[in-house]
Amino acid sequence: MTMRFDRVSVTKGTREILSEITLSLNEHRVGVIGHNGSGKSTFLRLFNGLEKPSSGTVRFGETEDDLRHHVGFMFQNPDNQVVYPMVEEDLAFGLKSRKLPKAEVAARIERVLSELSLTHLKDRLTHQLSGGEKQMVALAGVLVTEPELICFDEPTTLLDLRNKMQFMSALSTLPQPAVVVSHDLDLLAGFDRILHIADGRIHADGKPEDVIPAYKALCEDLDEC
């Protein structure tokens, strides 16, 4: 399914955060890079309707409204996502609005926990989980909704190396297409397409082997990133 942005701008007060973005995405793995404050998170939040365009349209397949039911979103900090006291009830919470039969909810939770090798966490208290465990539970919470596309906003920033590797391995096996905002250029190196956002515009769009070295060179010239 294709995600289409047609002349999308986002303005906050008098400031234009994103300017006239037009593109179509249907690759399996898309990375988004750019300096702090360039507009990456705002761009990503448009994918599932967390952010609305001030002008222009965002469409996923034929869907313009209700993107949330098709596109999953993982925040940088799992504390924003894992909110219920017990892991199992937290995972069930994401399905409440879908009015699924109880048995279907239980089956989805079992299946996703098993696929992510997290079954041992099912009856744990969420506030007792380590940061890495919580991040994986947040991922499970997204997967139980069976999204057709998943957006990740800086998913590895808070993880140590071991948890980052576990997360990267889980990401590499997900069947769904994913769009990942990250400053971790290693994570994005094997992706199908990279978008470099600068000052609210698509500054570069192409293969990682072209876009990432150019971005690094720009960072060295500017002495930032």
Ligand SMILES: Nc1ncnc2c1ncn2[C@@H]1O[C@H](COP(=O)(O)OP(=O)(O)OP(=O)(O)O)[C@@H](O)[C@H]1O
């Ligand atoms: N609600 C808002 N009101 C005013 N300005 C905002 C609002 N939300 C975001 N901005 C500004 O828009 C710009 C882009 O923010 P955004 O979070 O999309 O950037 P980013 O590229 O994800 O940054 P980072 O890498 O630091 O997370 C920033 O300068 C931010 O301060």
